[in-house]
Amino acid sequence: MSSKVNTREKLIETASKLFETKGYYATGLNEILIESGTPKGSLYYHFPKGKEQLALEAINSAGEKIKSKLESILNSNINPVDAIISSIEHIATLIDNDQKIKDMSISLIALETYLTSEALRKACEEIFTSLGSIYAKKLINSGINENDAYKLGDVIAAMIEGGMTYSLIKKSGKPLRLIAEQTPKLLNITSMETKQSN
Amino acid sequence: MSSKVNTREKLIETASKLFETKGYYATGLNEILIESGTPKGSLYYHFPKGKEQLALEAINSAGEKIKSKLESILNSNINPVDAIISSIEHIATLIDNDQKIKDMSISLIALETYLTSEALRKACEEIFTSLGSIYAKKLINSGINENDAYKLGDVIAAMIEGGMTYSLIKKSGKPLRLIAEQTPKLLNITSMETKQSN
């Protein structure tokens, strides 16, 4: 039962949480070390390239969590519109209860780093693309044609990302709930168009 | 012709640009001073409370620019749907040409500071609220009822904010253009509903 894997994982876990909530530049390496109970030497053994390398792994870890959580929520509703709406309301509830981002969004670290680190930018880009695809696939399952579905998936993903920013800054899930309320308009027209041709 | 006002304004201007693009924590006071050609002593004369006070004024300055720019674009189209679409496409073009935020979004500094500075959080919240209202007022002018208009205004503002994040990270105006393309669906239904009762 060595700490071979655990130390590394614990570091990524802690870094992921702090980078997501406080941001990349506001989070010091020392803070990550103290909160994870790791000495500095171990960090540089596991992540020789330092903070940026740790951030890359933290972003990927956060991305996996966000993606799998979204997929699981979407899968609990057969109807894609209901599924997407409840995924939005789920985040709104999280923000109302606990006033910060945890396994919800990488917007902060993405905006902080896209100009300074191409590696981190690309990691964030891939996650954003994946989220759009997850929404798109749910729509495809309900009969919307692929082209429309991928367009809508990206629009929905971006809209929710913006909604999270609004909700966090306003300290209220309301902006997200307004988005949830308007979402059917975005989806129904497309699904009607495809169904009209039947 | 003293620098009484100019030094102060120049500092706010420079800080505003750097905070918007690089972020609050990644931007050092020294960087602001060098780029604006101001000695450190002057900064603390004009902003005794230091970086946070400067940031507050920088956020408000950026907010005013963003708001007035949006209003001017929306006013150049009578039709509210066309106006909103072209405001989105305008930002998309800016991002395609110049790969960073300038007088477009305060999302970055908002997400960086909402947990650590209530003053900055409130400043950002006010701007987000104002942007929603600007879209709402354009919709009200076209006959949409006030209640729906304010809901839609916030949704549109949040959606565009998320679209900017997506476009910046993807280094492409495409996400914003997809949003512009889908926007009529969001707006037409409401406007149809209100017009159907005529």
Add this chain to the structure above:
DNA sequence: GTCTATAATGAGATAGAC
């Protein structure tokens, strides 16, 4: 009001013992 020098702290990173 302006400017320079400097303090005080904390950051990221490294060296080397164990």
Add this chain to the structure above:
DNA sequence: GTCTATCTCATTATAGAC
């Protein structure tokens, strides 16, 4: 693989001459 001591540099902020 782990841990500690330390280096270097950049940060925000202050003191005091002009």
